[in-house]
Ligand SMILES: Nc1nc2c(ncn2[C@@H]2O[C@H](COP(=O)(O)OP(=O)(O)O)[C@@H](O)[C@H]2O)c(=O)[nH]1
């Protein structure tokens with residue numbers, strides 16, 4: 001049995017096991033989530049979320065770990081959510097990340113969780129926001145969301161944050177890759193990591209050109225800065241935090257932070273509604289209603305749109 005009110009109370013007090021339990025419920029798309037989210041709702045909306053995305057090996061986990069240290073120095077309680085949308089199991093690809101996060105394993109003010117979301121019905125749009133809500137209610141002031149790769153799903157998750165960081169590294173052919181995956185559009189802050197390697201300045205220049213090409217900014221618009229880092233030695237990390245804080249301040253000034261959060265909430269509600277409809281539709285499959293509609297469409301006595309209308313009406317009135 002799951003005692004949701006007790007779990008939520010413990011999570012609010014910052015008890016790591018309760019936080020982990022609640023995130024597992026999200027990961028498993030538990031039927032208890034409805035109750036969990038209702039209980040959490042009043043305690044959310046405080047955390048500032050930062051998404052990190054970029055090709056595997058670019059240094060996301062190393063940067064995340066260095067950012068955790070930087071925010072801890074500033075006295076912030078920090079959450080880290082590593083999301084793997086390509087896997088139905090947490091672990092695996094994230095195992096190495098856990099090793100890199102070891103520095104923070106004994107810090108009670110740092111919460112680190114990985115989560116897999118493959119196979120969720122519309123899970124991408126709601127799983128990460130719900131896990132963030134758990135960390136938010138647990139008092140995390142900053143939450144870093146790291147995705148494992150740079151596919152479309154990863155980009156979507158990273159873009160769900162308040163501020164999105166896109167990482168590149170020299171010599172990875174990243175510029176072209178980034179443009180293809182459409183990640184230049186979602187970057188609020190760009191980090192060229194591995195600046196200790198040859199070609200970092202060339203990567204910064206190339207990126208600068210690409211950003212300028214895609215630019216159609218009005219005065220006062222946000223111009224994404226490019227920060228050079230050596231995450232492995234924590235170099236440039238304070239500059240990254242500074243860029244993040246600037247972006248946050250700019251968003252707050254413009255009302256953009258609230259607007260982004262409203263858009264995100266809208267996407268989440270839509271995803272839940274669509275998932276609910278889909279599962280009811282699923283129940284109808286093999287149902288006499290669909291069968292008889294299909295017969296009439298196949299026989300040409302009913303058009304497919306009218307048949308779909310009938311089906312949708314049946315589902316929404318069920
Ligand atoms: N030379 C160099 N190596 C780095 C730097 N940052 C990370 N790495 C190394 O790059 C590899 C991949 O880093 P990781 O953080 O796991 O990348 P992720 O896959 O994007 O999370 C690891 O071996 C890191 O030690 C850096 O600034 N310079």
Ligand SMILES: [Mg+2]
Pocket residue numbers: 060061062097146148
């Ligand atoms: Mg990683």
